[in-house]
Amino acid sequence: MKCHRCHGLMVVDYFIDIANSGHLWLCGWRCVSCGDVVDPEIMQHRRIQRARLARMARSLTRKARKTFDLERLSA
């Protein structure tokens, strides 16, 4: 797995959950180059954000196509 920030090597690491969310130890990934940490919850949030951005991009693309069709018909 590559780091999304620096494309460095991510290694499996274990972290203590100090917020006490019910899991004392968390398994995640840590970048050996920049120290970025990713755990399953962070990855889930990123997937949700990517899905939202993809929906917005599709919506904007549809609107742009409609605008293009209107311009083409009037020309």
Ligand SMILES: [Zn+2]
């Ligand atoms: Zn990194």
